[in-house]
Amino acid sequence: MLQPAEPENLLSASLQRICADIDRMLDAVLAPPGDARDRLFHAMRHAAIGGGKRLRPLLVHASADLFGVPRFQALRAGLAVECIHVHSLIHDDLPCMDDDDLRRGKPTVHKAFDEATAVLAGDALHALAFEILGDPLTHPEDAVRCELIRDLAVAAGGAGMAGGQMLDLLPGEVGDVNGVIRLQRLKTGALIGWSVEAGAALANARPSDRMSLRGYGQCLGLAFQIADDLLDANGSEAKAGKRLRKDAEAGKASFVSLLGPDRARAQAHMLVDQAADHLRPFGRDGSLLQAIAEFAVVRDH
Ligand code: IPE
Ligand code: IPE
């Protein structure tokens, strides 16, 4: 008799499947046009294909699955947020920002190509996200597509990721733990929150379910960035596939810099418990989201 998947098996099988699906879809949408723009497409492919945990697409899939949304629609929404995420990574690594030379175990785009190409590859991925969401293949209802587009624009822009990146570059502005929470909610939490809520939007889910997912996403977003900051302080570069030990040097404000690694880790675990509380209304159906939250704080990459 078929046994229900254990949360750990469920997570690794789901991660493997989403990585393969997202790579396949990126390969199709980023086919080089066969003219002088090929360099741009090769740079986008270098950044986007064959790496990364694909955590945001997995979150879209997991939340969409709660409501029986077709996998194809969830994958398209997941592909869109992954494009925004990769855009943010390309720009985050530029010399004018974090000045990094390694990403996902490969040279960063400005190292493998050049800075102008990296800026344009980020721009083009940003635009591609909205092209994907605006296509009726993503959802047949205009209102659903408009909601996804508007909310992703908010999550990626000044009220979300880009705003958080600005605060991150001005550590003096951040100050105390509340300042760090605000910074991380914008920088990382906004795109994670969109991913979690996208499944509910695709399903036209009822407000109470959306509120539960919002609560889960807020806790997860914060826990996820604490784990990233802990990785920077204590992780292995070979496993993370990016340069580490840079935040302290750059004077970045984080839970780790303010509380120290032990209290920061305890905070991350507490947030995972809170995330689990928000999933209670979904019962066993929430086990993949629960497993994702646990993975987000114990990961080594
Ligand atoms: C790294 O994100 C940047 C942050 C927002 C902390 P991920 O850890 O999700 O990076 P990939 O997609 O797996 O490379
Ligand atoms: C970047 O945060 C978050 C983004 C919006 C890209 P970090 O600068 O800490 O991400 P890593 O450590 O370079 O992946």
Ligand code: MG
């Ligand atoms: Mg940064």
Ligand code: MG
């Ligand atoms: Mg960085």
Ligand code: MG
């Ligand atoms: Mg980091």
